[in-house]
Amino acid sequence: MDITRDTPLTSFPGVGEARAKKLEKLGLSSAGDLLTWYPRDYEDRRKVYSIRDAPLEGRVCISAMAAEHPRLARIRKGLELVQVKVVDHTGALHLTFFNQGYVERAIRAGEDYIFYGTVEEQGRRRTMVNPIFERVGKQSFTGCIMPVYRLTAGISNHLLASLVRQALPCAAQFPETLPQSVRQEHSLAAAEFSLKNIHFPKDEKALELARRRLAFEELFYLAAGFSFLKSRRSQGGEGVSIPPCSKAEFLSLLPFVPTAAQSRVMDEVAADMASGKPMNRLVQGDVGSGKTAVAAYAGWLCAQGGCQAALMAPTEVLAEQHFKSLSALLAPAGVRVGLLTGSLTAAEKKKVRAALAEGEIDFAVGTHALISAGVAFRRLALIVADEQHRFGVAQRAALASKSGEGTSPHVLVMSATPIPRTLALIIYGDLDVSVIDQLPPGRTPIETYVVREDKRQRMYGFVRKQVAEGRQVYIICPAVEENPDAALPGEESPILNLKAVKTYAEKLQKEVFPDLRLGILHGKMKPREKEAAMAAFTCGETQVLVATTVVEVGVDVPNASLIIIENADRFGLSQLHQLRGRVGRGQHPSHCVLITSTRSREAMERLHTLASTTDGFQISEEDLKARGPGDFFGNRQHGLPQMKLADLAGDMRLLSQAQEAARSLLDRDPQLIQPENRPVWERVRRLFADTPDIFN
Ligand code: ADP
Numbered sequence: 001m002d003i004t005r006d007t008p009l010t011s012f013p014g015v016g017e018a019r020a021k022k023l024e025k026l027g028l029s030s031a032g033d034l035l036t037w038y039p040r041d042y043e044d045r046r047k048v049y050s051i052r053d054a055p056l057e058g059r060v061c062i063s064a065m066a067a068e069h070p071r072l073a074r075i076r077k078g079l080e081l082v083q084v085k086v087v088d089h090t091g092a093l094h095l096t097f098f099n100q101g102y103v104e105r106a107i108r109a110g111e112d113y114i115f116y117g118t119v120e121e122q123g124r125r126r127t128m129v130n131p132i133f134e135r136v137g138k139q140s141f142t143g144c145i146m147p148v149y150r151l152t153a154g155i156s157n158h159l160l161a162s163l164v165r166q167a168l169p170c171a172a173q174f175p176e177t178l179p180q181s182v183r184q185e186h187s188l189a190a191a192e193f194s195l196k197n198i199h200f201p202k203d204e205k206a207l208e209l210a211r212r213r214l215a216f217e218e219l220f221y222l223a224a225g226f227s228f229l230k231s232r233r234s235q236g237g238e239g240v241s242i243p244p245c246s247k248a249e250f251l252s253l254l255p256f257v258p259t260a261a262q263s264r265v266m267d268e269v270a271a272d273m274a275s276g277k278p279m280n281r282l283v284q285g286d287v288g289s290g291k292t293a294v295a296a297y298a299g300w301l302c303a304q305g306g307c308q309a310a311l312m313a314p315t316e317v318l319a320e321q322h323f324k325s326l327s328a329l330l331a332p333a334g335v336r337v338g339l340l341t342g343s344l345t346a347a348e349k350k351k352v353r354a355a356l357a358e359g360e361i362d363f364a365v366g367t368h369a370l371i372s373a374g375v376a377f378r379r380l381a382l383i384v385a386d387e388q389h390r391f392g393v394a395q396r397a398a399l400a401s402k403s404g405e406g407t408s409p410h411v412l413v414m415s416a417t418p419i420p421r422t423l424a425l426i427i428y429g430d431l432d433v434s435v436i437d438q439l440p441p442g443r444t445p446i447e448t449y450v451v452r453e454d455k456r457q458r459m460y461g462f463v464r465k466q467v468a469e470g471r472q473v474y475i476i477c478p479a480v481e482e483n484p485d486a487a488l489p490g491e492e493s494p495i496l497n498l499k500a501v502k503t504y505a506e507k508l509q510k511e512v513f514p515d516l517r518l519g520i521l522h523g524k525m526k527p528r529e530k531e532a533a534m535a536a537f538t539c540g541e542t543q544v545l546v547a548t549t550v551v552e553v554g555v556d557v558p559n560a561s562l563i564i565i566e567n568a569d570r571f572g573l574s575q576l577h578q579l580r581g582r583v584g585r586g587q588h589p590s591h592c593v594l595i596t597s598t599r600s601r602e603a604m605e606r607l608h609t610l611a612s613t614t615d616g617f618q619i620s621e622e623d624l625k626a627r628g629p630g631d632f633f634g635n636r637q638h639g640l641p642q643m644k645l646a647d648l649a650g651d652m653r654l655l656s657q658a659q660e661a662a663r664s665l666l667d668r669d670p671q672l673i674q675p676e677n678r679p680v681w682e683r684v685r686r687l688f689a690d691t692p693d694i695f696n
Pocket residue numbers: 256257258259262285286287288289290291292293416440441554556558585
């Protein structure tokens with residue numbers, strides 16, 4: 001069979017309808033797909049041992065001759081056993097195969113084989129169970145570096161590897177997509193070589209060359225995409241020039257004196273907005289560092305300049321909270337603040353929309369409903385996106401079209417998730433960055449404890465004590481309802497004891513805190529119910545709020561001094577850090593209890609990391625290492641294409657090289673119109689195909 005990139009997997013021997021369906025689940029339907037299904041790991045099967053010298057640890061290859069004809073025995077119905085003794089000049093090895101009857105005929109006395117498996121010792125007898133075996137001289141999966149693939153049920157690594165091996169010849173049909181100049185400058189291997197050697201490398205060196213080239217390629221296209229975006233933006237329209245205004249006047253509205261860091265960032269923002277170029281600024285500041293004040297200042301400046309500003313929050317709870325605090329702050333200065341969320345009635349929405357179009361609202365606060373089609377502003381000059389990690393490149397690009405009149409709005413992105421430097425370079429490559437690296441004075445650091453189930457009663461006692469002192473408490477659960485289907489694949493125990501908000505809150509109220517006022521809050525509640533629950537907690541009516549992570553971002557109740565996180569091992573570190581940031585926002589000493597029954601040592605270590613530091617950057621680096629970039633950007637909706645090979649936590653140097661290469665290519669050919677750069681343009685387009693706003 002002549003294999004081309006497009007050869008369907010169903011034409012491979014051994015792949016019928018059923019297997020094809022399973023492979024499809026992995027996104028594999030043609031030979032070409034197989035080649036870009038990179039291994040997740042490798043097993044070194046190159047070293048071949050003699051029977052005596054083979055180590056007892058791990059799987060090894062042993063070369064030996066079958067000393068007899070295999071013996072087949074049926075132990076009972078459904079259990080077949082094949083046994084055979086193999087020998088070399090150092091001794092004998094006793095092989096047992098369970099339910100692989102074909103082995104009786106596959107192994108022939110007197111022939112030499114390579115057996116791959118784990119050697120065990122029973123007394124002086126050496127044994128191996130269910131080894132993989134191949135005839136000497138006809139090896140494809142022994143004596144080599146063996147790829148290990150991500151799999152799905154019903155597809156074994158062996159099957160996948162053999163399919164990939166058959167598909168290897170079509171590597172020649174993959175076009176070379178990296179420009180010659182770039183390959184030369186960075187000593188990158190050719191596409192064909194890399195596609196072959198990423199699967200079946202001759203040696204470590206070949207593997208490293210292949211990996212480096214393919215990872216470079218991924219990063220290169222990503223970087224090219226972002227550079228392209230940035231250059232387009234800087235050429236793109238004028239920004240509305242917002243004249244500078246008396247800062248003191250704004251500061252007199254604030255109930256506190258800004259920190260030096262806040263003050264500095266305010267100046268940076270004001271300078272950007274006065275410059276006549278559209279601002280594209282990211283404000284990074286740890287939870288509680290006071291980013292809202294910066295947003296308020298920017299909005300106030302806009303209003304003073306006769307323009308409109310819009311602030312977008314990732315959740316309704318947060319939008320409502322921002323609406324309240326910004327109204328309270330800015331209304332006395334004559335700024336008209338409005339709220340637009342999905343939960344308003346149709347009539348209310350219509351009214352707010354009309355007011356925005358008429359320019360009767362100066363500062364609009366809302367969720368993504370704010371940028372939905374049909375919302376028109378009279379003179380929108382500023383968009384603030386709170387909690388950027390939920391608000392990706394695509395959304396930002398969509399905003400650029402909102403201003404009208406040939407001007408682009410200023411964009412201010414606020415994030416409390418400290419982004420590891422590697423990721424920041426990629427995702428924020430097109431933004432200027434300000435950092436609020438200082439917390440308001442008078443905060444006492446949050447004490448964090450990791451506890452196990454045996455301390456549960458003591459923990460409840462602690463809740464009681466806090467409430468008795470007039471404080472409030474959050475209890476965070478990983479689930480809303482008890483749902484056995486929610487078990488993660490590979491979960492130790494299918495019987496879940498994940499705490500679920502509804503049942504747990506009922507139980508707490510009945511059995512543990514009958515005398516306390518408990519409330520619940522989760523994402524499945526109706527918007528009005530959520531609002532009411534949040535309001536009751538904010539004003540202190542609710543003493544203990546049992547909630548999901550809907551309170552994760554931005555919620556600000558300074559009187560809350562204790563947060564308990566159930567099944568803490570279920571959350572990412574950055575997420576825990578965010579949750580922890582819900583307390584310690586006032587002057588009260590605050591505490592965070594991470595309760596877990598995990599048996600994983602790794603999980604415990606991660607929780608202890610969190611307990612030992614409050615440095616958001618350090619925490620996010622740990623998170624990136626442990627869980628990959630997915631946690632930061634979720635999925636492709638956030639504008640960050642999937643990286644298959646590039647390790648965003650580890651390929652820092654490669655990334656900067658790729659970035660450098662992309663930049664210099666774009667310097668030479670900003671529109672990517674040179675024939676030799678067309679493939680780059682095509683690839684970048686395809687990479688961002690899910691975010692069409694960027695490249696049309
Ligand atoms: P975040 O950066 O997490 O969004 P917020 O803007 O919500 O932080 O501020 C956290 C809390 O700190 C709020 O209650 C806010 O009023 C208060 N705050 C902000 N800046 C200061 C300051 N300079 N001095 C005292 N309190 C401040």
